[in-house]
Amino acid sequence: MSGIPLLDTLNGRVGSPPPVWLMRQAGRYLPEYKETRKLAGGFVDLCLNPELACEVTMQPIRRFGFDAAILFSDILIVPYGVGRRLEFVEGRGPVLDPIESEAEIPPFDADAFHAKVGNVYETVARLHEALPKEVALIGFAGSPWTVASYMVEGGSSRDYAKLKGWAYGRPEGFAKLMDLLVDATVAYLDRQVAAGAQVVKLFDSWAGAAPESVFRHAVVEPTAEIVRRLKALHPEVKVIGFARGAGAMTRDYAAATGIDALALDSAIPLAMACALQAELPVQGNLDPIALVTGGDALRSETDRILEALSGGPFIFNLGHGIVPQTPPEHVKALLKQIRG
Numbered sequence: 049m050s051g052i053p054l055l056d057t058l059n060g061r062v063g064s065p066p067p068v069w070l071m072r073q074a075g076r077y078l079p080e081y082k083e084t085r086k087l088a089g090g091f092v093d094l095c096l097n098p099e100l101a102c103e104v105t106m107q108p109i110r111r112f113g114f115d116a117a118i119l120f121s122d123i124l125i126v127p128y129g130v131g132r133r134l135e136f137v138e139g140r141g142p143v144l145d146p147i148e149s150e151a152e153i154p155p156f157d158a159d160a161f162h163a164k165v166g167n168v169y170e171t172v173a174r175l176h177e178a179l180p181k182e183v184a185l186i187g188f189a190g191s192p193w194t195v196a197s198y199m200v201e202g203g204s205s206r207d208y209a210k211l212k213g214w215a216y217g218r219p220e221g222f223a224k225l226m227d228l229l230v231d232a233t234v235a236y237l238d239r240q241v242a243a244g245a246q247v248v249k250l251f252d253s254w255a256g257a258a259p260e261s262v263f264r265h266a267v268v269e270p271t272a273e274i275v276r277r278l279k280a281l282h283p284e285v286k287v288i289g290f291a292r293g294a295g296a297m298t299r300d301y302a303a304a305t306g307i308d309a310l311a312l313d314s315a316i317p318l319a320m321a322c323a324l325q326a327e328l329p330v331q332g333n334l335d336p337i338a339l340v341t342g343g344d345a346l347r348s349e350t351d352r353i354l355e356a357l358s359g360g361p362f363i364f365n366l367g368h369g370i371v372p373q374t375p376p377e378h379v380k381a382l383l384k385q386i387r388g
């Protein structure tokens with residue numbers, strides 16, 4: 049036992065109560081986040097300010113005592129690091145200059161990348177110093193498919209038509225973009241782990257947009273390559289994979305990528321979650337809207353999950369990120385229920 053409950057679970061231990069943290073546990077539902085955000089300028093400035101990014105990472109740890117802290121940054125810092133323009137527009141979300149042609153995809157330049165995003169590693173180093181030793185530190189990156197969606201669509205998308213158009217119709221350009229993102233992600237996570245992250249999470253939030261044939265080469269294979277290369281550099285690092293919306297293809301993702309634990313979205317039935325838990329530790333999967341609703345609904349949804357998954361290695365979490373309208377006192381009630 050390491051004295052760090054989340055790491056013990058990732059090593060296969062069955063703990064009671066299970067360790068708990070919440071996706072997007074820092075952010076706009078917390079008044080103290082909104083105050084710090086005002087000091088930063090834009091959202092990208094906040095992600096690249098080690099003092100303020102460390103502060104907002106620590107806020108939910110101080111308020112709630114979660115078992116893990118997740119680095120405050122964003123998956124779109126990787127496109128920014130490879131030279132794409134990135135802006136977060138209030139009420140609209142991320143805006144990037146969409147990649148229109150293969151000629152716009154450069155080979156990976158590690159020095160230029162680290163020069164642009166190096167402050168993130170400084171944030172990780174500060175967190176490593178600041179966190180209580182029993183709290184695990186999670187670094188992260190978006191997975192290539194999900195990050196590519198923002199790079200070719202120019203922001204969030206409803207139908208991923210451009211992304212899929214590349215995957216089906218421009219295989220060489222698509223492969224070049226995936227290769228760039230695999231290289232950048234390995235370099236980025238390597239430095240996060242070197243700075244003190246014990247666990248990394250790969251967010252493939254739009255994995256569910258990939259049909260079966262695309263899923264193999266755009267979700268499973270790039271993820272497997274990242275895990276293989278990262279573990280060659282850092283054999284001790286633990287990787288949590290999240291292929292949101294992958295449904296029945298989640299099994300292939302869990303079995304073929306080399307991840308250490310599987311984060312589940314709220315649409316995965318608990319019977320399937322249990323079956324997957326026989327293969328590897330699982331994390332999830334409370335509906336973020338149950339946390340907004342609170343009361344009896346939150347209690348019964350939480351009980352269902354605890355009953356189904358507490359018999360194996362399990363990390364309690366949401367099935368997707370906390371939404372801004374979540375009352376912080378519902379988070380407190382959830383922790384009380386889990387920890388007794």
Ligand code: 1CP
Nearest residue numbers: 071072073074075118120121122123141142204251253369
């Ligand atoms: O104004 C604000 O404060 C911006 C809101 C916000 C925050 C708090 C964004 C914009 N990003 C973040 C932080 C963030 N993003 C974290 C660290 C916070 C924590 O977990 O405590 C993490 C891990 C992310 C990861 C992220 N960003 C994902 C993957 C996880 C998921 O929720 O699916 C994705 C898809 C993004 C893109 C993104 N960032 C922000 C927006 C508005 C979006 C677009 C989402 C969309 O396309 O629907």
